[in-house]
Amino acid sequence: MTGSANISAAAAAAAALEATNRGESVALVTVIAGPEPGAAGKRLIVTSDSVRGGLGSSEADAWAVDLARESLESRWRGLRSLEVGDATWEIYVESQHPRPELVIVGAGHIARPLAHIGSLIGFRVTVLDDRPEFASERWFPDADKVAVVDFAHPFRDVDVRPDSYIVLVTRAHEYDYDCIRELLSMSARPAYLGMIGSRRRVRAAFEALVSDGIDPRLLDDVRAPIGLDIAAETPEEIAVAIAAEIIAGRRGGSGVPLTESERVLRRVARKHESKKGAG
Amino acid sequence: MEDREILEAAAAAAREARPVALATVVQVKGSTPRDVGSKMLIGADGEQVGTIGGGCGEADVIETARQVLDTGVPQLIRVELTDDVESFSPAVCGGVMDIFIERTEGSLQ
Numbered sequence: 518m519t520g521s522a523n524i525s526a527a528a529a530a531a532a533a534l535e536a537t538n539r540g541e542s543v544a545l546v547t548v549i550a551g552p553e554p555g556a557a558g559k560r561l562i563v564t565s566d567s568v569r570g571g572l573g574s575s576e577a578d579a580w581a582v583d584l585a586r587e588s589l590e591s592r593w594r595g596l597r598s599l600e601v602g603d604a605t606w607e608i609y610v611e612s613q614h615p616r617p618e619l620v621i622v623g624a625g626h627i628a629r630p631l632a633h634i635g636s637l638i639g640f641r642v643t644v645l646d647d648r649p650e651f652a653s654e655r656w657f658p659d660a661d662k663v664a665v666v667d668f669a670h671p672f673r674d675v676d677v678r679p680d681s682y683i684v685l686v687t688r689a690h691e692y693d694y695d696c697i698r699e700l701l702s703m704s705a706r707p708a709y710l711g712m713i714g715s716r717r718r719v720r721a722a723f724e725a726l727v728s729d730g731i732d733p734r735l736l737d738d739v740r741a742p743i744g745l746d747i748a749a750e751t752p753e754e755i756a757v758a759i760a761a762e763i764i765a766g767r768r769g770g771s772g773v774p775l776t777e778s779e780r781v782l783r784r785v786a787r788k789h790e791s792k793k794g795a796g
Numbered sequence: 797m798e799d800r801e802i803l804e805a806a807a808a809a810a811r812e813a814r815p816v817a818l819a820t821v822v823q824v825k826g827s828t829p830r831d832v833g834s835k836m837l838i839g840a841d842g843e844q845v846g847t848i849g850g851g852c853g854e855a856d857v858i859e860t861a862r863q864v865l866d867t868g869v870p871q872l873i874r875v876e877l878t879d880d881v882e883s884f885s886p887a888v889c890g891g892v893m894d895i896f897i898e899r900t901e902g903s904l905q
């Protein structure tokens with residue numbers, strides 16, 4: 518542990534941003550209440566291989582570092598208390614993690630609003646196309662990376678990981694076919710893989726893949742046609758439908774309208790009717 | 797709004813030597829509008845970044861944030877959002893939230 522001076526909330530914020538931008542997770546421990554009046558606000562910044570700051574007691578530090586490392590793994594956040602002799606510590610632990618990545622393949626009409634929405638909902642956004650005039654930062658001011666690629670190997674410079682969300686919105690199904698083939702040959706499976714297209718176009722891509730000998734079970738997770746059914750028509754609306762499906766995938770949503778899953782009005786009406794019946 | 801944007805705003809305020817209060821939901825009970833870890837930044841000029849309740853219980857947080865900005869002493873407050881539904885008060889969202897509020901000093905050290 519280094520330094521006895523306390524780390525301010527702003528310094529902790531800056532350290533968390535610096536680490537997550539580098540692709541590293543970081544846990545933050547904050548004292549909510551401690552044995553001395555000045556204990557609240559003391560802090561630890563913990564990564565898998567480093568510890569900064571201190572809570573004012575080496576025993577409390579050791580205990581908090583263990584909790585912080587647990588949070589790095591499980592993403593658990595919350596309060597915990599520890600008693601050391603007569604002293605009680607209450608600490609809050611949370612961890613910050615690199616943003617998940619949204620990879621948009623095909624830099625056309627849908628990619629523009631989707632890159633914008635992706636950035637708003639917390640993704641690191643990468644846009645790929647084989648046409649330099651489309652894959653330009655000019656059209657994607659919110660994207661973290663815009664690259665010109667060969668669709669035969671579109672993910673050559675992309676680190677596909679279990680927290681990657683991949684959207685295929687290329688201009689032809691032969692490119693979708695190439696992209697899916699390359700993804701299936703990689704070791705990591707993305708969290709989400711969606712492919713745009715009419716039923717006919719999606720079918721053509723799947724048929725090409727299956728007749729190539731690819732096991733259809735490997736294609737089970739491909740979301741195609743992409744997006745939730747909100748009858749989207751314009752590129753912007755389609756981007757919303759795609760983003761909604763991505764959020765549902767990330768957060769575990771069903772995509773069912775809440776009015777149908779909750780049925781609050783029906784419950785109220787039923788309660789009133791049974792009251793009437795009783796009275 | 798994601799944590800990240802609040803952290804960016806806190807770091808930016810420190811770079812400009814502008815003290816701000818950072819409110820973090822550290823514990824919840826029942827059905828609360830936001831989860832543990834939700835954050836909000838409150839500036840001395842009333843500037844707000846992020847939300848910890850979307851209108852539910854935020855007035856208490858802002859009031860306490862002003863005190864924290866004045867004194868520099870962190871505070872833990874409990875916001876109860878369990879008013880009677882028929883009161884139409886803003887505190888009918890449900891649940892109880894514990895919120896830790898601290899001042900970020902104008903320094904990145």
